[in-house]
Amino acid sequence: MNKIDPPVCIVDDDYSIRDALENLLRSAGIQVETYSSAKEFLARANAGPPGCLVLDVNLPGFSGLELQRELSRMDVHIPIIFLTGHGDIPMSVRAIKAGALEFLTKPFDPEDLLDAIQEGMRAREYTGLSAGDSAPLSGEIVGTSSAYRTLRRRIAMVAPTDSTVLIQGETGTGKELIAHEIHKMSRRKDQPLVRVNCASIPKELFESEFFGHVRGAFTGAIKDRVGRFEAANGGTLFLDEVGEIPMELQSKLLRALQERQYERVGDERTKRADVRIIAATNRQLQQEVKEGRFREDLYYRLNVFPLQVAPLRERREDIPLLAQYFVGTLAKELKCPKSRLTEAGVARLQNYEWPGNIRELRNVIERAIIVAQGNALEFDLPTTISAPVPAPSAFEMIDATQPEFLTEPEIQRRERENLWMVLQKTGWKIKGADGAAELLGVKPTTLISRIKKMGLKPRDATPSGLPQN
16 A cells, blocks of 8 residues: 555554554555544544444443445445454344445454555545445345455456456356346446347347348348447446357457457448456356367466356355345335244254255245244255265264264264253243254254153253153
């Protein structure tokens, strides 16, 4: 950063944290201003907006989230990085949906904070926005994982350029959302973004679809037609499923990309292609090239700036954030009562493999919301998909010499011990948040029935007092 960059403002009521953060940022060559409260920060309004705001969530009097809302109401859009002393998924979702750049839980890695600050300053600079503007990722692109952070940084790097981008990832990972995000953060954002589903274009209509045609060019061409290149002129052309283009048609696309010009079918006049290209595929194009199904020269023409989107199973730590986001947005879309995520429900989501990735997660949550009708969410997940092998239970670790199978009395004894431990942990709270039913992932009525059947009572105060069979 250079000296003309606006300062980074730190707002935290803890002097030791303010001092440590100030020293960290100054050692990185970043200008810093520190404030002990939201009101103290707001009093500096005439000084101009900072380049980035590092904000404690739990400020006295006027909280960090309230300050975020107040700045939004004042139409002051600053890249905000929230700090919190404890993980709070609903709070972090609200903050990120409202435009927060990052949400870090104390203690955090100083490098994560510096990376987030640099990213906020870079996004402001690249998009040509004023010091008070930011360009956070939006919608379903949420997360805190390392894969998500890397993707977000690379999007911020390439978005303001006109470089061709190749997005690769499995089906359902959000490749189209990323293409929209790149366009939105680019200098072409006020021009059209035109999507082409390459897999759906018949061979005989390929040239007409991409380049257009004039009246009478072929049977059925009863009027002039504008192609996708012309429709996207000045903006972005998104080639979705580019790996599905038949080999014999790839040369025609290659010429348009190389020469940045084309002719309508039946027209001798050459038109200039002023478009930014973003391509996406769920295929491994490099392997397709080796196997002779994709042109090597077209691959290198598209693979200028690659973005690899990680599958959901490789970023499981993002599942709670995504789930909370979908619960909020889908309840509104479906006009259903907002249902509640439980710890057991989130754990189940995180243990599933998600072959359909984020799209499948959204569908599973949508079904659960419809069924729950405002109650705790229960997820209908396929049992035929293999999930990660669970860690050994406490009982397995205690008894290393146990047999390979359990008798019915042994199963009942272990179920009894497990239920006892959960009841003790919750103080015999059955219903509601953090109750035993929620932790076990069963309905309260089912749990009450089990307790009665096993003869468990609160007066059995120690594990040794467990009723015996």
